[in-house]
Amino acid sequence: MVAWLAFLAVVAAIYGIALIGYSRAQRQDxxxxxxxxxxxxxxxxxxxxxxxxxxxxxxxxxxxxxxxxGAPDWRLGSPWPQGPDGRLGFLLQLDLAAAHAAGGPDWLPSTGGLYFFRDDRWGLADQVLVLHQPLETLETAVPPADLPAKWRHPERYIGFRRRMSRPSLEWLGGDIREVDADAFDREDLAKGDGPSHQVCGYPAEIQETCMPLECEYAKRKLPYDHGPATPAITKAARSWRLLAQIDSDAALKMNWGDGGMIYVLVREVDARAGDFSRTVTITQTY
Structure with missing residues (x-):
């Protein structure tokens, strides 16, 4: 029996080496x-x-x-948002005028505030709710008493730091197996040592999926593995923009999966119209 097991181990090792050699040769070719x-x-x-x-x-x-x-600062008398499973947790609020002053994109409204709420329905396209309100007659809301403690996050005031970003191969619909992988430098896309929270630009993807296409499928209520995209779907997918990237952040008591990220995307035409009711949420983890 020992001799037989030793023989199998040798065969497995040889087979593994063959596979590695084939993979390297295939990539080189x-x-x-x-x-x-x-x-x-x-x-x-x-x-x-x-x-x-x-x-x-x-x-x-x-x-x-x-x-x-913390708690949202919003229009006097605004009701606390509800989701399919009850009240939603407050994530963040953004001053759009300040975002524009910092060099944000022209497709975002130039005034008002954006509010982001979420629940625990991981992986669903409507997990995050986005509200757009004018910043007038504000009051600090009181979180509902029955809001779960895990949905309450410490308060941290936000500043905006502008940088230029470029899309990844995945965002453009490319396949790493069909290009020279060494030619693509992902240093400006990869997640760094600290949390990477972001508005607009291009995301730091964890998984190799084409987010614009994933959003278009979600909008049409189709699974991502639906099959090859039609020309009409491919064209429509080009209109999706990253609205916000919310990273896991221990100081904020935010942990998405296993240190993952939440991405909220919106169609440019909807954002320009101030309509954030049809955003798509994508969640990725390691």
């Missing part, structure tokens, strides 16, 4: 073909052309309207 070189160059050009401003949400030096956690 792919990288060297003119077709792959052309696809790689095309995606790099598209990334450069699509460069867009992003606003990193950093801790503010002085308190203002924009903040994580």
């Amino acid at each position: 792919t990288v060297e073909t003119p077709e792959v070189a052309a696809r790689t160059a095309n995606f790099r050009r598209r990334m450069t052309r699509a460069t867009a401003p992003a606003l990193m949400l950093v801790e503010a030096e002085t308190p203002g309207f924009s903040k994580f956690g």
Whole structure:
């Protein structure tokens, strides 16, 4: 029996080495073909052309309207938002005028506040609710007594720090297996050592999915693995924009899955109209 097990171990080791060698050879052959070189160059050009401003949400030096956690400051008499399973937890609020002053995109409304609420229905497209209200006659809301403690987050005031961002290969609908992977530098996309909260720009994806396409499928109530996208779906997917990226953050008592992220996306035409009732939430974790 021992001899037989030893024989199987040797066979498994040889087979594993063969698989590794095949994978490396396949990638090397792919990288060297003119077709792959052309696809790689095309995606790099598209990334450069699509460069867009992003606003990193950093801790503010002085308190203002924009903040994580605590309780929302909103229009007098506003009811606490409800979801399919009851009251929602408050995530953050943003001053859109301040976002514009910091160099935010022109497709966001220039006035008013955005409020983000969520529940625990992980992975559902409507997990996060976004409200847009004018910033007038404000009051600080009192969280409902029955709101779960895990949905209450410490208060942190937010400042905006502008940077330029570019889309990932996944955002553009590319397949890493069909290009020279070494040609794509993801340092400006990857999650750093600290929490990476962001408004607009392009997300730091954890999983290799095409978010715009995923949003368009969700809007049409189709699964992401529905099959190859039709030209009409592919065209419609180009209208989706990252509205907010909310990272796991221990100081804010936010942990999405296993240190993952929440991404909220909106169609540009809806954002320009001040309509945030049809956002799509994507959740990713490690």
